[in-house]
Amino acid sequence: MKIEELIEKYFEAETTPEEENILKEYFTSANYDKKLEIYRQYFIFLNSERNIVPGNFLPASILNENSKSKTSFNILSYKWLAIAASFLIIFIIAFTYFKSNVNNAAIVITNENFNEFKDLGTEVTFDAFFKISEYMEYVKSSINDIQAVNETFQILQTYNLMNYQ
């Protein structure tokens, strides 16, 4: 199809996008009919309009929301990591301190808190006596054992004396 025919078709809005591309290519090339210069200017105009860009602008709300959603995870992660680390350090210090002090802890019983600690004191005292009696039993059995050993040695000594005399 001749270019003039395509031009007619174009202004009747009968051209397909492919045919319009042929026109665009024809008029933006160096080999065009000089009689059609005015149409060339028109197609150059269309091309220049197509290249208009607004520059980089973006609504602040989108930018903020996007950056928020983009960085929130990282910020939160660091935040939670810092909190978790702080708790861990506090727990370790507290645990160490408690452990080192719990054996040295002493309860001072005064007139004011006597009733409060009376039962506890009784319980602790009984517990202590029980432990002492247990210990005494252990000592007693140990003494018996020592006596038994001693007797055995004496028997053996007697036996030896008998044999080597």
Next chain:
Amino acid sequence: MSVELDIILSFKDKMFRLAHRITGSYEDAKDIVQESLIRLWKMADKIDKYANPEALAITITKNLSLDWIKSKNNRINKMQIEEYENVLVSKEFSPEKSIEINQLHEMILKLIDSLPAQQKIIFQLRDIEGLTNKEIAEILKVNENIVKINLSRARKKIRELLTKIYNYYEN
């Protein structure tokens, strides 16, 4: 940057050109596109469910631009083709009849600005943005034949202007 934002931003230039074509103002077009982008962003989580997100973006921009025209009652859109014809023979050309490309482009722009809103939008979407008649019909919610008729009218008006310019400088 999220995938949704990438999709939305890929339409930004087309949206701007359409808003600029309809409003005739760079600043207003920028505001309209920003508003359109915010609306699209609010729909971002479901944008991939749209068969043609670009058509959605253009539709939002077109509607906001037309609303802007209604509210502003822009003077540019009230100008008639005859006014440009008067300009053609009186003020804007040098005595030597040497038309400059910039002048010609300016005149075509003014003529396009003077077209009825629907013709202007159809011309912009078809001849500048390269959308098909079917896509334009979908955006404007009109019959494809309406698109074709309006496109033809718009192009013929431009041709009329081009012919007048050509004849003026040839004689």
